[in-house]
Amino acid sequence: MISRRGERGAATVAALGLVGLLLLVAGAAAGAVGMVVGQRRVQAAADLAALAAASALQQARAPCEAGAEIASRHRVRLTGCRVEGEEVDVSVELELPSVFAGRTIRGRARAGPDPPRGQPGT
Template identity: 45%
Template structure:
């Protein structure tokens, strides 16, 4: 039994360790979220550049999907899809995402490029 006026010993240590653990877990989770956002931005940029490279190569009569694949690889991505429809190129790319606690999903992005379409006059 505790006597009146005797200070409690060690209670603040337990609370401090618990708060430190929570802050450490929160910091790690925020780090993973930041890495996911950065990887998604990388994937979307690689997809946009691959689509533009493919459309430019298609415009001069070359292999659009080959150019898109080289552009994706130069931007640390893998070309997963390439479709040429008329003068338009649609691509899909994949980049490696952060792997934390067994998470193995990679991030994907799609883009299309081709000549601009002008809406009909008066419409």
């Protein structure tokens, strides 16, 4: 008869290894989801900041200040604001926590009135 005393606990070690692997995969997936959610949030903030800036420009107010206010409300930083005629182009960024290796997510948006019918872009 062969003794299996040396194999005692092998299933426990294998199960712990699989649980560790599962936790590693779950952590990586959570990180990826966090990056995607962050990018969506930054892009939404850029879109809203550009719309606010374009609206302020049409109302003869300071467009970049309006864009910066909306960006800060969404907890992102306005890094660029350029006015070209009646259009406003804004850039924003969000510094991610150190959990994400201190990465920065950037977003950009442009807003202004629709071009008249019959012109390019309609």
